[in-house]
Amino acid sequence: MQQRVIISQDIEHDLAQAIAETEHDRVFVLTDDITQECCLPKVAALLTKHNATTITIRHDDTNKTLATLADVWTALQRGGATRHSLLVNLGGGMVTDLGGFAAATFKRGIHFINIPTTLLAMVDAAVGGKTGINFGGLKNEVGAFANARYVIVNTCFLDTLDTANLCSGYAEMLKHSLISNAQMWAEHVNFDILQPDLAELQRMVAASIAVKEHIVADDPHEHGIRKALNFGHTIGHALEEFSMQQPGGAVVSTAPTKQEAQKEGAVVSARLLPLARARTAPKNTLLHGYAVAFGLIGELYISARKAEFPTARLHQTARFIRKNYGAVAFTCDDYPTLLNLMRHDKKNTSDTINFTLLHDIGDIRINQTATDEEIREALDFIREGY
Numbered sequence: 001m002q003q004r005v006i007i008s009q010d011i012e013h014d015l016a017q018a019i020a021e022t023e024h025d026r027v028f029v030l031t032d033d034i035t036q037e038c039c040l041p042k043v044a045a046l047l048t049k050h051n052a053t054t055i056t057i058r059h060d061d062t063n064k065t066l067a068t069l070a071d072v073w074t075a076l077q078r079g080g081a082t083r084h085s086l087l088v089n090l091g092g093g094m095v096t097d098l099g100g101f102a103a104a105t106f107k108r109g110i111h112f113i114n115i116p117t118t119l120l121a122m123v124d125a126a127v128g129g130k131t132g133i134n135f136g137g138l139k140n141e142v143g144a145f146a147n148a149r150y151v152i153v154n155t156c157f158l159d160t161l162d163t164a165n166l167c168s169g170y171a172e173m174l175k176h177s178l179i180s181n182a183q184m185w186a187e188h189v190n191f192d193i194l195q196p197d198l199a200e201l202q203r204m205v206a207a208s209i210a211v212k213e214h215i216v217a218d219d220p221h222e223h224g225i226r227k228a229l230n231f232g233h234t235i236g237h238a239l240e241e242f243s244m245q246q247p248g249g250a251v252v253s254t255a256p257t258k259q260e261a262q263k264e265g266a267v268v269s270a271r272l273l274p275l276a277r278a279r280t281a282p283k284n285t286l287l288h289g290y291a292v293a294f295g296l297i298g299e300l301y302i303s304a305r306k307a308e309f310p311t312a313r314l315h316q317t318a319r320f321i322r323k324n325y326g327a328v329a330f331t332c333d334d335y336p337t338l339l340n341l342m343r344h345d346k347k348n349t350s351d352t353i354n355f356t357l358l359h360d361i362g363d364i365r366i367n368q369t370a371t372d373e374e375i376r377e378a379l380d381f382i383r384e385g386y
Helices: 011-020 044-049 066-078 093-108 119-125 155-160 163-178 182-189 198-218 225-230 233-245 288-307 311-325 332-343 372-384
Strands: 004-007 027-032 053-057 086-091 111-116 130-135 138-145 150-153 251-253 272-274 354-360 363-369
Touching (some): 004 198, 011 044, 011 086, 027 066, 053 066, 066 130, 093 119, 111 119, 119 163, 119 198, 150 198, 155 198, 163 182, 163 198, 163 288, 163 311, 182 198, 225 354, 225 363, 233 332, 288 363, 288 372, 332 372
Parallel strands (some): 027 053, 027 086, 111 150
Antiparallel strands (some): 130 138, 354 363
16 A cells, blocks of 8 residues: 655644545544643544544653553553554654554554655655564564554644754655755755755755655565665664763763754764763764764775775765764674664675665665775774764
């Protein structure tokens, strides 16, 4: 079943239409404890008309677990859900990933609608049919391909986000530009994400989603070109999982806040602080988009090393990331752990670590490999080479 993406100007109208056009006997809405407070009020009146039952789970990626999934199944079961019921997932990527998997598996599959409320979910998690949970300390280890009937994207929810979450989602947009075309990439590395124009951002979000939709339509189950969407994620996921395993979390030198950026000559802060600005990640854990941003730097380095990606564009992208995302702290002593995490990546064949690389912007090379030494050089570049 193909999903329909609606770039919404009126969230209540578009959700009402989506519900009306989706067969259902009961409506359930899945939120986390933060989106219930910040985002549900924007659609609560409409959902009340449908006698929707609200299911609320704890926020942050550490709760994207089998136990939370079982809680959702239980709530659906106790609420009288049938194979003809509808689940509306209202939240960030954690909610749309887990909610989509719950819908795909309950009664062997019920319809669901995604309403992403973070930039990351709008351009990545809620679109494309990937659902799942974390398992055994690994990201998205268990899941299924299942399309939402509708994905309703409205940037009205972005006014509830902090700077860190905006930057997190923007990293996936930057990735889309790198695998798409130079004009989009130039626009992205010159956009002020710390003080964004939300109307302009909505236009850019629509273009970014279109890149992903086009790729997913050509390769829905990731046998070929869809692997391009994994660019930056082999190293990125390893950094994210590594941060989740650390007692003190991931230490970063933080980029300026919106308020700091307004000051004359604002620069990247030299303070070393845990990345704790994010509302959707546990304290001291590296946000997914930040991990992807640092992964983009590493995989662009490998692309320059092995696929002749232009070094000027490598450095321009790396400078943009350093300015807006700071730098993640890890040492050479952590390289064996990071390499081991990369070997668990779902894209791999046997013990070979697979990458998507770029010869240039939009010139994609899937099914590429790198030696441990080349990956170590990339990790060196992430730490020191901007």
